């Protein structure tokens with residue numbers, strides 16, 4: 554090797570050495586010179602993706618990160634509660650992982666909402682407006698019949714019985730959210746609502762658990778639905794499965810949703826304000842046909858069908874029951890109920906602040922017994 558070549562190699566080694574030392578000792582230097590940062594600055598890079606593949610805050614988990622997003626549907630009037638939920642999940646989980654957030658609303662998000670929420674998020678965040686036809690009551694609904702049903706539900710004191718916007722929300726969450734353009738690139742979502750609480754540290758990645766264990770739907774709380782909100786749902790579902798028997802999974806979870814082999818629905822469902830699930834399942838042929846069939850009956854408006862029983866019946870009938878996962882280790886609260894970890898060691902491991910004795914799992918209104926009897 555001639556002298557010039559030796560000098561070049563020596564200079565290169567010095568530069569690499571200095572870079573390594575600076576990256577190690579100066580976090581900011583490491584971040585701005587990382588390959589992921591440099592690639593995010595290229596003209597064709599998506600700015601929302603800039604933290605997706607490993608800024609230094611989340612570096613330890615970045616290579617393992619799944620194709621997933623945290624998802625919240627909210628109104629501008631939910632700002633305070635939305636910020637509190639986001640901050641809690643960031644503290645307990647996401648600051649270690651850096652998953653992106655997506656917020657959806659049928660109206661444009663206010664500057665205030667965006668500013669306040671972005672302030673408590675460490676990774677990428679995007680705000681989307683829901684297309685008109687994914688949200689509002691469709692034209693095929695007979696409004697006279699729908700409003701008569703609402704009047705009757707108000708008289709019968711049924712919760713949200715008189716609300717059209719609640720019905721829009723339930724239908725959107727049942728069959729539309731996963732079609733939103735901002736969600737197209739993701740497989741997994743974790744549904745988060747304003748004003749919920751996370752009581753334990755979440756140190757291992759639930760998305761990775763889902764992926765590695767071939768799961769498609771994860772829940773923390775299960776309970777009974779109000780029959781008055783879904784009087785004809787089971788008949789509709791039964792008609793669908795009779796017409797499409799090939800869709801029913803041979804290893805389904807029928808014993809959880811019915812006490813008599815499918816003759817009637819026992820009203821058990823997964824409480825869908827918490828969900829960690831695969832959008833691929835909702836986007837697939839079986840669930841798409843199922844949702845369209847339900848929707849065509851108008852039950853979302855003539856009754857008050859919730860997204861929780863719709864998702865639950867879809868997943869329990871058309872998926873393998875082994876693909877449904879109970880996240881005992883995630884301490885979760887949505888007023889008025891708390892799931893507090895109870896299986897051995899989970900409460901201690903997560904340093905949970907909740908009282909395990911108050912866990913909804915032990916409540917008479919919980920469907921945990923029905924869930925456990927299918928195993």
Ligand SMILES: Nc1nc2c(ncn2[C@@H]2O[C@H](COP(=O)(O)OP(=O)(O)OP(=O)(O)O)[C@@H](O)[C@H]2O)c(=O)[nH]1
Pocket residue numbers: 625626627628631657658659660718719722745746747826888
């Ligand atoms: N953008 C938008 N979001 C809504 C609307 N109604 C409800 N949501 C959201 O939809 C989710 C469910 O609504 P909630 O009002 O919490 O319904 P719920 O959980 O059945 O009832 P609560 O016990 O009141 O919490 C939450 O994330 C709300 O922020 C609406 O009209 N517009």
Ligand SMILES: [Mg+2]
Pocket residue numbers: 746826887
């Ligand atoms: Mg709620």
